[in-house]
Amino acid sequence: MTIPNLNIPSERDPLPEQASGQPDGRTLPPVLEVRGLSKFFGATQALADASIALMPGEVHILLGENGAGKSTLAKIVAGVHAPDAGEIWIAGSRQHPRTAREARNLGVSVVFQELSLAPHLSVAENLFLGAEAASHPFRFLPRARERERARAILHDLNIDLPLDEPVARLSIGKKQLLEIAKALLQSPRILIMDEPTSALTEREKTFLFSMIGRLQDRGTAILYVTHHLREVFEIGSRVSTMRDGRVTNTVTVDDRLSERHLLEMLTGRQIDTTINRQTHAAGPTLLTVSDLHTEDGCHGIDLTLRRGEVVGVYGVVGSGREGLARALMGISKATQGRMTLDGRPYQPGSPAQATALGIGYLAIDRKEQGILPERPIRENLTLASIVRNARFGIVSHRRERDHAEQSLRALRVRYGSMDDPITSLSGGNQQKVLFGRALGRQPKLLVMEEPTAGIDVGAKLDLHESIRSLAAKGYSFLVISSDLPETLMLCDRVYTIYRGRLTDEIHHPCLEDEERVLASVLGRGVGDAFPASTHIEPMADGVQR
Numbered sequence: 393m394t395i396p397n398l399n400i401p402s403e404r405d406p407l408p409e410q411a412s413g414q415p416d417g418r419t420l421p422p423v424l425e426v427r428g429l430s431k432f433f434g435a436t437q438a439l440a441d442a443s444i445a446l447m448p449g450e451v452h453i454l455l456g457e458n459g460a461g462k463s464t465l466a467k468i469v470a471g472v473h474a475p476d477a478g479e480i481w482i483a484g485s486r487q488h489p490r491t492a493r494e495a496r497n498l499g500v501s502v503v504f505q506e507l508s509l510a511p512h513l514s515v516a517e518n519l520f521l522g523a524e525a526a527s528h529p530f531r532f533l534p535r536a537r538e539r540e541r542a543r544a545i546l547h548d549l550n551i552d553l554p555l556d557e558p559v560a561r562l563s564i565g566k567k568q569l570l571e572i573a574k575a576l577l578q579s580p581r582i583l584i585m586d587e588p589t590s591a592l593t594e595r596e597k598t599f600l601f602s603m604i605g606r607l608q609d610r611g612t613a614i615l616y617v618t619h620h621l622r623e624v625f626e627i628g629s630r631v632s633t634m635r636d637g638r639v640t641n642t643v644t645v646d647d648r649l650s651e652r653h654l655l656e657m658l659t660g661r662q663i664d665t666t667i668n669r670q671t672h673a674a675g676p677t678l679l680t681v682s683d684l685h686t687e688d689g690c691h692g693i694d695l696t697l698r699r700g701e702v703v704g705v706y707g708v709v710g711s712g713r714e715g716l717a718r719a720l721m722g723i724s725k726a727t728q729g730r731m732t733l734d735g736r737p738y739q740p741g742s743p744a745q746a747t748a749l750g751i752g753y754l755a756i757d758r759k760e761q762g763i764l765p766e767r768p769i770r771e772n773l774t775l776a777s778i779v780r781n782a783r784f785g786i787v788s789h790r791r792e793r794d795h796a797e798q799s800l801r802a803l804r805v806r807y808g809s810m811d812d813p814i815t816s817l818s819g820g821n822q823q824k825v826l827f828g829r830a831l832g833r834q835p836k837l838l839v840m841e842e843p844t845a846g847i848d849v850g851a852k853l854d855l856h857e858s859i860r861s862l863a864a865k866g867y868s869f870l871v872i873s874s875d876l877p878e879t880l881m882l883c884d885r886v887y888t889i890y891r892g893r894l895t896d897e898i899h900h901p902c903l904e905d906e907e908r909v910l911a912s913v914l915g916r917g918v919g920d921a922f923p924a925s926t927h928i929e930p931m932a933d934g935v936q937r
């Protein structure tokens with residue numbers, strides 16, 4: 393591994409002055425110190441002597457491959473899991489948070505990867521609902537002053553939501569922002585965010601980052617778990633990498649650090665990030681969509697997709713991109729227009745019909761539409777391809793296991809036993825299983841929403857490689873992703889969508905097309921002003937941060 397001299401401090405070294413220096417030259421102590429944490433789940437060692445320190449006012453990015461132990465570390469600090477060994481120090485004293493409430497009282501707020509909102513309750517009720525209070529929501533109905541505060545925080549995050557709106561009606565991006573707003577209501581001194589931007593659009597992300605900047609100015613320490621290397625440079629003060637349950641490196645983010653160094657630190661291998669686009673000629677037309685109108689946001693979409701093509705549709709939430717996916721999958725009905733598949737009229741009445749006609753679907757919300765939580769990893773993976781493992785209608789368990797083992801290896805899933813429930817996997821590894829399941833039936837066309845959300849960078853590049861090699865064999869892909877660099881790097885063509893219509897089409901896109909894409913999906917140019925006001929309250933101890 394070739395990494396230039398990056399001034400890598402050990403975990404016990406004093407932190408760089410820009411993160412902790414006082415005007416009089418004194419160095420502030422860490423607000424959080426995790427020392428030698430270990431944690432087993434059955435035979436799986438999730439953490440092995442992990443140590444990390446967090447300084448007031450820093451955004452400390454935590455990177456690591458899927459299953460490296462990032463969420464487990466966050467959950468221990470948040471009082472969700474008890475460690476088997478190790479210490480947690482908060483503001484200089486040793487603490488043992490045993491519940492989420494205890495951690496909150498110590499000033500720790502966490503935004504988890506898996507959202508914890510109650511879908512049947514309103515925005516306001518969710519904001520004030522402590523996890524422990526879930527069974528007594530009426531005791532926690534917010535008072536006028538609290539509603540005002542909630543309104544201010546939502547305003548700061550640019551979430552335009554009536555407080556009485558039921559959460560079930562929100563898009564996944566809005567749910568994620570609401571979860572963040574909930575964490576901010578606690579005025580935390582330590583904020584842990586586990587992949588907070590996985591379902592956010594560029595615009596929502598911009599508002600979140602401006603909010604993070606203001607929290608930082610007020611001294612809040614932020615531990616930020618992500619798989620997006622760009623975010624390191626956008627908001628990071630320091631970055632740590634985790635591997636196999638250990639924190640392996642901590643470096644300051646400065647202009648000596650590049651994405652390539654981070655990739656090497658993360659994976660321990662040299663990675664080729666050059667764009668490996670279509671070298672084969674696209675085949676005949678597979679899908680046509682003409683003048684598609686739907687009740688959920690499409691207002692005249694025209695699109696073609698050929699065999700062997702990877703085509704992206706990029707737009708903000710509510711632009712019609714979801715409506716297009718739903719119409720293709722037979723979830724919603726076209727009110728006008730025409731679609732053809734392989735030259736024949738295509739009008740699926742249900743997802744089952746779409747699947748039978750050779751269209752696969754990787755849905756955005758794995759919790760609601762994807763995983764079978766109680767079922768083993770093996771079964772979750774082979775569900776779609778079960779017919780291929782059956783002879784005369786009888787499922788061959790040996791074939792199913794062989795098939796599962798091969799796929800898990802190819803997808804680099806970190807697991808204990810394939811008979812464990814899928815929920816025992818880390819978030820990114822669950823997503824890899826769903827990806828493997830979607831590919832398992834070898835659909836002619838795979839419609840993918842946020843295909844690599846939560847997947848680590850090394851595995852993401854491997855998955856891109858798989859998509860490209862399947863495309864070379866004639867399989868087609870429609871990618872609907874909020875990850876703009878991914879869309880630009882992976883797709884042969886990208887359509888932009890705005891208010892239900894396609895507004896631009898870019899052949900062989902590259903990263904330099906980012907401005908052009910952003911301008912056409914926002915409809916009026918990039919970079920809106922942030923709200924001028926800030927509404928961050930003093931913290932519980934009365935110190936204005």
Ligand SMILES: Nc1ncnc2c1ncn2[C@@H]1O[C@H](COP(=O)(O)OP(=O)(O)OP(=O)(O)O)[C@@H](O)[C@H]1O
Pocket residue numbers: 433434436437438456457458459460461462463464465806807808815816817818819820821846848
């Ligand atoms: N509740 C649990 N039961 C069993 N195993 C678990 C549990 N939680 C985590 N693990 C295992 O511990 C290891 C670390 O998981 P963790 O969720 O901390 O990883 P991560 O770094 O956050 O991964 P990702 O980037 O995919 O979210 C994984 O092997 C995972 O399967």
